[in-house]
Amino acid sequence: MTALLDIADLSKLYPLRRGLLATLRGGEAPMLRAVDGVSLRLAAGEIVAIVGESGSGKTTTGKLVTLQEQPTSGTIRFEGRDVLGLRGAELKDYRRRVQMIFQNPYEALDPRYTILRTIVEPLEIHGVGTPGERKDVAEAMLAKVDLRPTSRFANRYPADLSGGQLQRVAIARALVLGPKLVIADEPVSMLDVSVRAGVMNLMLSLSAELGLASLYITHDLAVARAMSTRIAVMYLGAVVEEGPTETLVSGAAHPYTRLLVGAVPEHRAGSRRARVRLTGEATSVSSKPTGCRFAPRCPRAQAVCTTSVPAPVRIGEGHWSACHFADEVAVGG
Ligand SMILES: Nc1ncnc2c1ncn2[C@@H]1O[C@H](COP(=O)(O)OP(=O)(O)OP(=O)(O)O)[C@@H](O)[C@H]1O
Ligand code: SF4
Ligand SMILES: [Mg+2]
Numbered sequence: 001m002t003a004l005l006d007i008a009d010l011s012k013l014y015p016l017r018r019g020l021l022a023t024l025r026g027g028e029a030p031m032l033r034a035v036d037g038v039s040l041r042l043a044a045g046e047i048v049a050i051v052g053e054s055g056s057g058k059t060t061t062g063k064l065v066t067l068q069e070q071p072t073s074g075t076i077r078f079e080g081r082d083v084l085g086l087r088g089a090e091l092k093d094y095r096r097r098v099q100m101i102f103q104n105p106y107e108a109l110d111p112r113y114t115i116l117r118t119i120v121e122p123l124e125i126h127g128v129g130t131p132g133e134r135k136d137v138a139e140a141m142l143a144k145v146d147l148r149p150t151s152r153f154a155n156r157y158p159a160d161l162s163g164g165q166l167q168r169v170a171i172a173r174a175l176v177l178g179p180k181l182v183i184a185d186e187p188v189s190m191l192d193v194s195v196r197a198g199v200m201n202l203m204l205s206l207s208a209e210l211g212l213a214s215l216y217i218t219h220d221l222a223v224a225r226a227m228s229t230r231i232a233v234m235y236l237g238a239v240v241e242e243g244p245t246e247t248l249v250s251g252a253a254h255p256y257t258r259l260l261v262g263a264v265p266e267h268r269a270g271s272r273r274a275r276v277r278l279t280g281e282a283t284s285v286s287s288k289p290t291g292c293r294f295a296p297r298c299p300r301a302q303a304v305c306t307t308s309v310p311a312p313v314r315i316g317e318g319h320w321s322a323c324h325f326a327d328e329v330a331v332g333g
Helices: 020-025 058-065 088-097 115-125 131-144 163-175 193-210 221-227 245-250 255-262 265-269 303-307 326-330
Strands: 005-015 031-042 047-051 073-078 098-101 181-185 213-218 230-235 238-244 313-316 319-321
Touching: 005 058, 031 047, 031 058, 031 213, 031 238, 047 058, 047 221, 058 181, 058 213, 088 098, 098 163, 115 131, 115 163, 131 163, 163 193, 193 213, 193 221, 213 221, 221 230, 221 245, 230 245, 230 255, 238 245, 238 255, 313 326, 319 326
Parallel strands: 047 213, 047 230, 098 181, 181 213
Antiparallel strands: 005 031, 005 073, 230 238, 238 319, 313 319
């Protein structure tokens, strides 16, 4: 079966600033490997979470898929077609069918537009319907995201709404064009804790109702667990483990994932395993690594880890880990 989204060996390198001396000395400019050889597939209607700490390349991956950034190398296929080669009407159609929801709804929405106009605008840009039809569709979307009665919200401005309400508007705006795929980049992390579950549940129910696929980006494994059926764990630009959500959480096969699991309070409660703290900072990668990127922080690193890049090891159905000792880690070793 053709995947809805199929990204293969995707990389994005940014030039790193260097000092005057290094510049004068010349040579190849150092690059920050924000995304480094990421491959990921999504089936129609599937929700995959990308989880990893700050700087791991989650947002950059989302920006590459939505073409806000051009990859340095690699391919992106959507319904089997090469996205990077799309032009004109086909490109416009892709932009319609793949939408992004951002972390900060205050920044994502134009403060000068009423809520109704905010949702009507994408329909206008894509020439969908008559003005009357567009207004009806936008009002129906407001109801779908539970901003009811819609007349209470339609003519208000972003400044009049709370963060949770604004994120609902952003969701309505993203979904009004009937996309097949939504990239949700930490959509609840800036919201008040009390309204997070409501927005997460709304996204889950709308995804099921509309048959939407999502790439759900988060630094929080508990959120990833609640929102997805599959998780890809990113560390410094690379996916280090991927698997079905429950399998990955209960049988993590990469030391980094193990540490993330240990940091989830709910999971810690029933665990007899000693709690391990994730220490140190992730230092960005500026040249192709010669060993495991996680080695400087890994509690079980061995000599081989610094000299040989770990290849993905298959653990089970759809579950793999890029660690030299993946099999041992998977059984709790
Ligand atoms: N436009 C850019 N120019 C230079 N470096 C960038 C740019 N965008 C991102 N980076 C760097 O790329 C790396 C990955 O950034 P990215 O924003 O994708 O991480 P993230 O996983 O989304 O982190 P966070 O959880 O903080 O949002 C970081 O080191 C970041 O500083
Ligand atoms: S390859 Fe080595 S350093 Fe990397 S995660 Fe596995 S044990 Fe740790
Ligand atoms: Mg980010």
